[in-house]
Amino acid sequence: MRDAVLEVENVTMRFGGIVANRNVSFKVKQGDITALIGPNGAGKTTIFNCITGFYRASEGRIVLQSNGRSCNIGDLITKPIVGGSHLVTRAGIARTFQNIRLFKEMSVVENLLIAQHLATTNNLLSGIFKTPRFRRTEVEAIDRAYYWLGQMNLLEDANRLAGQLPYGRQRRLEIARAMCTSPKLICLDEPAAGLNPSETRELSQVIRRLRSDHDLTVLVIEHDMGLVMSIADHIVVLDHGEVISDGTPSEVANDPAVIAAYLGVSEEEVTA
Numbered sequence: 500m501r502d503a504v505l506e507v508e509n510v511t512m513r514f515g516g517i518v519a520n521r522n523v524s525f526k527v528k529q530g531d532i533t534a535l536i537g538p539n540g541a542g543k544t545t546i547f548n549c550i551t552g553f554y555r556a557s558e559g560r561i562v563l564q565s566n567g568r569s570c571n572i573g574d575l576i577t578k579p580i581v582g583g584s585h586l587v588t589r590a591g592i593a594r595t596f597q598n599i600r601l602f603k604e605m606s607v608v609e610n611l612l613i614a615q616h617l618a619t620t621n622n623l624l625s626g627i628f629k630t631p632r633f634r635r636t637e638v639e640a641i642d643r644a645y646y647w648l649g650q651m652n653l654l655e656d657a658n659r660l661a662g663q664l665p666y667g668r669q670r671r672l673e674i675a676r677a678m679c680t681s682p683k684l685i686c687l688d689e690p691a692a693g694l695n696p697s698e699t700r701e702l703s704q705v706i707r708r709l710r711s712d713h714d715l716t717v718l719v720i721e722h723d724m725g726l727v728m729s730i731a732d733h734i735v736v737l738d739h740g741e742v743i744s745d746g747t748p749s750e751v752a753n754d755p756a757v758i759a760a761y762l763g764v765s766e767e768e769v770t771a
């Protein structure tokens with residue numbers, strides 16, 4: 500049986516009086532494509548923000564297994580002085596956003612180089628003196644950027660401004676940018692939002708290839724059920740901030756609690 504690369508344990512997230520997530524627990528297994536689904540406002544993005552270190556969970560633990568070590572996400576972001584979500588990226592979690600967040604006035608390749616600067620340990624002095632290590636990491640960063648442009652079929656766009664790319668290409672560039680940090684786990688927040696059917700099919704191939712060719716584990720929030728059912732090995736369903744179902748796609752699709760949540764009726768009405 501494969502190990503879990505990520506364990507979310509009893510996570511509760513409050514914003515003042517609003518409880519966005521309550522006692523959420525699930526595991527993401529190494530090499531799986533896990534989908535997080537649920538109606539609008541179910542708490543999916545909030546749990547993503549806790550996993551990727553943008554929020555500190557009010558209660559509970561999130562643990563990533565990385566290079567034989569257990570990394571507690573809460574500890575990484577609250578580490579004195581140096582703590583922050585960049586340490587989560589360094590530990591091996593990368594993400595994309597529901598609303599594309601590229602540097603639109605920069606070129607495509609510059610977007611990929613900036614992402615890698617966050618993940619490297621070069622400091623100001625090595626930059627000023629252009630040490631051999633600094634030069635080597637710069638060359639590696641450029642090589643990695645072009646490698647991922649190739650993988651995402653974006654090589655011809657390398658020197659265009661990111662904001663000028665068609666929407667579907669911007670989505671692929673976001674994935675390339677996340678992959679440039681060499682993650683173990685990539686978290687994709689609604690990657691198919693705004694894509695047409697042929698772009699969505701291309702995206703599902705890209706996600707499958709990431710897993711099969713790059714030893715990657717994928718956690719994806721998605722509303723497009725066609726995409727979810729075609730790529731996911733494992734689905735976790737949230738409703739009103741809580742996990743209401745967790746299993747294989749067929750288990751979840753036949754779960755009365757899930758059908759009720761999506762139809763907005765009670766579970767008894769579904770089973771009646």
Ligand SMILES: Nc1ncnc2c1ncn2[C@@H]1O[C@H](COP(=O)(O)OP(=O)(O)OP(=O)(O)O)[C@@H](O)[C@H]1O
Pocket residue numbers: 514517518519537538539540541542543544545546
């Ligand atoms: N920063 C915040 N401050 C206050 N309330 C918030 C904040 N972020 C989210 N919420 C609330 O938490 C709940 C869960 O929101 P969240 O965005 O996580 O849901 P979601 O499942 O991602 O929704 P969608 O599918 O519409 O993106 C909602 O009631 C939302 O209004």
